[in-house]
Structures are given as C-alpha cells and as structure tokens.
Amino acid sequence: xxxxxxxxxxxxxxxxxxxxxxxxxxxxxxxxxxxxxxxxxxxxxxxxxxxxxxxxxxxxxxxxxxxxxxxxxxxxxxxxxxxxxxxxxxxxxxxxxxxxxxxxxxxxxxxxxxxxxxxxxxxxxxxxxxxxxxxxxxxxxxxxxxxxxxxxxxxxxxxxxxxxxxxxxxxxxxxxxxxxxxxxxxxxxxxxxxxxxxxxxxxxxxxxxxxxx
Amino acid sequence: xxxxxxxxxxxxxxxxxxxxxxxxxxxxxxxxxxxxxxxxxxxxxxxxxxxxxxxxxxxxxxxxxxxxxxxxxxxxxxxxxxxxxxxxxxxxxxxxxxxxxxxxxxxxxxxxxxxxxxxxxxxxxxxxxxxxxxxxxxxxxxxxxxxxxxxxxxxxxxxxxxxxxxxxxxxxxxxxxxxxxxxxxxxxxxxxxxxxxxxxxxxxxxxxxxxxxxxxxxxxxxxxxxxxxxxxxxxxxxxxxxxxxxxxxxxxxxxxxxxxxxxxxxxxxxxxxxxxxxxxxxxxxxxx
Numbered sequence: 494x495x496x497x498x499x500x501x502x503x504x505x506x507x508x509x510x511x512x513x514x515x516x517x518x519x520x521x522x523x524x525x526x527x528x529x530x531x532x533x534x535x536x537x538x539x540x541x542x543x544x545x546x547x548x549x550x551x552x553x554x555x556x557x558x559x560x561x562x563x564x565x566x567x568x569x570x571x572x573x574x575x576x577x578x579x580x581x582x583x584x585x586x587x588x589x590x591x592x593x594x595x596x597x598x599x600x601x602x603x604x605x606x607x608x609x610x611x612x613x614x615x616x617x618x619x620x621x622x623x624x625x626x627x628x629x630x631x632x633x634x635x636x637x638x639x640x641x642x643x644x645x646x647x648x649x650x651x652x653x654x655x656x657x658x659x660x661x662x663x664x665x666x667x668x669x670x671x672x673x674x675x676x677x678x679x680x681x682x683x684x685x686x687x688x689x690x691x692x693x694x695x696x697x698x699x700x701x702x703x704x705x706x
Numbered sequence: 707x708x709x710x711x712x713x714x715x716x717x718x719x720x721x722x723x724x725x726x727x728x729x730x731x732x733x734x735x736x737x738x739x740x741x742x743x744x745x746x747x748x749x750x751x752x753x754x755x756x757x758x759x760x761x762x763x764x765x766x767x768x769x770x771x772x773x774x775x776x777x778x779x780x781x782x783x784x785x786x787x788x789x790x791x792x793x794x795x796x797x798x799x800x801x802x803x804x805x806x807x808x809x810x811x812x813x814x815x816x817x818x819x820x821x822x823x824x825x826x827x828x829x830x831x832x833x834x835x836x837x838x839x840x841x842x843x844x845x846x847x848x849x850x851x852x853x854x855x856x857x858x859x860x861x862x863x864x865x866x867x868x869x870x871x872x873x874x875x876x877x878x879x880x881x882x883x884x885x886x887x888x889x890x891x892x893x894x895x896x897x898x899x900x901x902x903x904x905x906x907x908x909x910x911x912x913x914x915x916x917x918x919x920x921x922x923x924x925x926x927x928x929x930x931x932x933x934x935x936x937x938x939x940x941x942x943x944x945x946x947x948x949x950x951x952x953x954x955x956x957x958x959x960x961x962x963x964x965x966x967x968x969x970x971x972x973x974x975x976x977x978x979x980x981x982x983x984x985x986x987x988x989x990x991x992x993x994x
Binding site: 527543629657660662663665 | 974978980
C-alpha cells in the first residue's frame, strides 16, 4: 500500500461528511483559481536559509543539515492534521532508505507550544521536526495561504484553534510541499499540491535522492 | 501569498499612500497595486479603503496587520540570523518578573550559548511594572511576565503556561514524606501568605491571613524561621534549606507570558530566544 493509498482511504472517510467535502472542495477551487502554486518555490531555486528551533529545543540551521548530505524537507500543517500524520509516519518508515541514499530528512510545521515534540513522540519520529514560528520559511517558499471560509469555520468548530497552536492569529497554513535540496542549497526536486490529501510518495523522494548521486 | 506582496502591504500600512509605498519598495505603483489586489483576493476582502485623498486600512487590514508583520519579520530574521549566527558576538538581556525562576528559560539560554558562541547573557529580575518599563525603554530585550490582563499594548506577548503552586516548608516537616500535598492539609497549617494570591487564598481559607509578606522571598524567609508553611507559585526559586511539594488541587495560580516590544528590530539572539521558547511546551512543568 503506497502512502497515497492510505491518504485516499482517509480522504474517502472524511468526505463522507458533506460539510467537510464542501469545505475541502471550496478550498482547493480557491487555490486553483488564484493559481496559487505559480508563485511557489520550485526546482532550480535556492532554498531559503534558516535558523529554526526543533522539537527538542535546539536551533537548527539549513547549513547544519546540508553538511552531511542532501536534505529532504517536508512541510506539514500540524499535529491535528490526519493526512500529515500518515505522511510523517510513512517518512519515518522510509528513513533508513533515505539515509542509505546519503540523504537527511526534516519536517517543518508552523505549530508552536511543544506540539512538534508531541508529534515526534506520537509517531516515534527519528528525524528533526522544525518549528517555522510565524511561518517565515513557508512564506519565503510561497507555500502559505490564508485558510478560506468555510474551511476556517469548520476547523475552528472542530476545536482546532490555529491562532493558539501557531501563536499567530493569521489563520495561515502551508500547502503540502516536499523538496530535495542538494548540498549546495539548490532545490533539485519538488512536490507541490494545493490538495492537502495528496503528498509526496517516499519512493519518489528516494528516486530524487538517488538522482543526485 | 508571496513575501513581496506582504511587504508591499506593510509599506502601505505605514505610508497610507500608494505612490510613497511603491517608492519605499522600489517598485512601480501599478505593480504594487496589482500585488495588493491579489492579496485582497486571497484574503477575501479589501485591506484598504481607497478614497481620493484618503487611504485607510479596513477592519480586515487592521486585523491582519500584526500577524503579517510577524510573518515578514520571521522571514527576514530566518535569513539574517542564519547568516550571522557564527559571526559577531551576540548579546541578550532577559528580564524575569519578580518571583519567576530562571529554570523556566535556562535550557533555551544554554542552547543560545551553543549557537552563538561568546554571547553576552544578562538576566534581570524586577517587579512587573519596572520590568515592563525596562522593556519599553529598550534596556531589556525580552521578558517573562505575569499576564495580569493589563499588559501594555506595545508588548507582543505569547502565552507560555498556566502556573500551579507548591507548598514550601522546613525539611523536618511531615509534608516531606509525600510526593504532593492536598489543599486541606495545607489549610490545617499556619500559612504565610504572599501578595498576588487573589482567589487562590479564598479557596484555602475563609479567615484573613495572620502572616503576610510582600514577596515570595519574604514568605520563604518567614517559613525558614519556623513561622509556618508557605504557598508559592510553581516556578518561584525555592530558598536553600527549604523543601517544596506540589499542591495539585490549589488550581492554576497565574498565566506566564513571553514578551518583547512590538515593532522593534530583533537581534539574531533575541529572535532565537523568542522562537525557542515559543516552539517548546511548558505545560508539563506548569503543574508538576
């Protein structure tokens, strides 16, 4: 079963709820209409330098991670997102292969307040989970959008308080994105989608890493 | 949204003039106008009222402004900080409202010292009001404050934890045999009351306290002298020679926030300090 198979199972269950289905579709339609991904960072561009706290209370720079090999970066929405959980777990399972291909892996979330550590413990994750406080890195990558209605109200009514979780009241989220960054800091491969139920397949990431060797 | 769009919006919010904002951003006015229109499109409403002689932020524009400012700052700091981390010696001055233990932020300071070798770190402890003034004067970079609902509008603040309380007593006291102490057991003792107790005291006793002290230090000195036991917030540093145990049923005593002055430039060290403490969780240490 691929990651996308598991994501599809979850999606099918979620959209059985008509309100959720309508909210998903309105969000995707809006991001498609505004040609959101036209402005996102793509292969060939330089990934923005950063210094971000990780789940374990260390400040990690992009250059630290690149020092030991090319880097796979995946953006995720937060602890509350079931599609992100499936993706993070699939990446944990692929970690030995990523390391075998000489790569590093890091996940980035805008969630503050110890939630990165909670995610790490919940899924027994052995790669760094970085906290993009106020979404500064996501913004530089062109991945951040303001959650439109009715999805915003639906998230809030499920008890998911994004302003509290992010320590920022903008109601912003990243679109799903994964990058492979070569040791020189250039993006060699990208995965971007406006649909948060679609994620980069670990096998595709591995292939991109192998292409760098 | 794109970083440049948000930058244009921030410039507009400062100048309230499309021509001057375009100049400040080094773009043509039509380019700036288009970028703002796309941002408004994404946000689902106008950010500015455009009248012939008057440009003003709409309610949505005003509501979004602080969040967007924080995001642009984060984007700019990420770049700047990564480049500067190993270079010029950093400095950071952190204030703790009186009675807050430095143990709350010790790990983040150790991480800063690792990341910024040679950093000059200075800790202050003031009563809340002088500490706020010191922040506003630029003499303190960041502070841990008690959220009394009355903090200056000029401070950005982020909630860290709700703090429980502990009972402090001399080592020979029977409380030392238990891992925690119930509120009724505390109430059966002679309790030294500190200021700032409010409702928590009413849960403890209907009588007005016989022994009162102004600071948590004073409470503990009276306890050390054998006058009774003391109830203190969880993160007050316990005086040497005294023992402390949590009092879980005393409830949450106060909210602790991280604060810095809004609109001011952050040094890389300050940015790192704020991010480290916003990223981590304090809940586990808030209640024992």
